[in-house]
Amino acid sequence: AQSVTQLGSHVSVSEGALVLLRCNYSSSVPPYLFWYVQYPNQGLQLLLKYTSAATLVKGINGFEAEFKKSETSFHLTKPSAHMSDAAEYFCAVSGSARQLTFGSGTQLTVLP
Amino acid sequence: GAGVSQSPSNKVTEKGKDVELRCDPISGHTALYWYRQSLGQGLEFLIYFQGNSAPDKSGLPSDRFSAERTGGSVSTLTIQRTQQEDSAVYLCAISGGGDTEAFFGQGTRLTVV
Numbered sequence: 598a599q600s601v602t603q604l605g606s607h608v609s610v611s612e613g614a615l616v617l618l619r620c621n622y623s624s625s626v627p628p629y630l631f632w633y634v635q636y637p638n639q640g641l642q643l644l645l646k647y648t649s650a651a652t653l654v655k656g657i658n659g660f661e662a663e664f665k666k667s668e669t670s671f672h673l674t675k676p677s678a679h680m681s682d683a684a685e686y687f688c689a690v691s692g693s694a695r696q697l698t699f700g701s702g703t704q705l706t707v708l709p
Numbered sequence: 710g711a712g713v714s715q716s717p718s719n720k721v722t723e724k725g726k727d728v729e730l731r732c733d734p735i736s737g738h739t740a741l742y743w744y745r746q747s748l749g750q751g752l753e754f755l756i757y758f759q760g761n762s763a764p765d766k767s768g769l770p771s772d773r774f775s776a777e778r779t780g781g782s783v784s785t786l787t788i789q790r791t792q793q794e795d796s797a798v799y800l801c802a803i804s805g806g807g808d809t810e811a812f813f814g815q816g817t818r819l820t821v822v
Contacts, residue, residue, distance in 0.1 A: 631811075639815060640800060640813040
């Protein structure tokens with residue numbers, strides 16, 4: 598069985614500030630972990646993925662995430678928020694089940 | 710999303726009618742998924758096709774929902790006797806399986822009135 602918990606359904610940051618979106622997972626086998634972004638009225642776009650290589654994963658648009666097995670976490674960060682980062686972000690895990698299991702999502706608002 | 714075309718993009722239907730949603734992926738991806746995204750429920754897995762294997766239907770919410778994939782390519786999700794709670798965005802995704810990422814279509818927004 599696998600599951601994902603995203604802490605904070607809404608996060609607001611000022612433009613230029615650090616972005617931190619939290620994701621904790623549960624998986625009975627070594628997981629594959631993903632972050633997706635969804636802009637309004639669009640499908641999901643992959644930001645980055647962890648597949649048991651480097652624990653620090655760099656993705657598109659300046660985002661990165663660190664896999665911490667001891668904390669079962671895969672938090673998403675970006676050093677400096679941009680207005681265009683405003684969107685909904687989903688953490689997902691796949692492992693024993695072939696399909697992705699998604700977290701409930703975090704809506705990121707970037708304030709000017 | 711690149712590589713996955715879904716139609717229609719929007720569908721409004723009357724309660725009790727049947728609807729068909731189409732997913733047309735580019736070739737070369739063996740795995741195809743359907744997800745449902747609705748307010749309050751997040752992203753729910755519905756069904757998964759992998760090659761010639763029997764589909765994983767474990768996420769289908771009721772027997773009113775069915776899906777097929779013809780020739781390992783195009784997939785159709787059918788909802789019979791639609792109910793208002795079926796209103797949602799239905800997303801199709803393709804993947805190479807395993808650790809490869811899934812590519813999502815733009816979705817079909819279904820509204821049952």
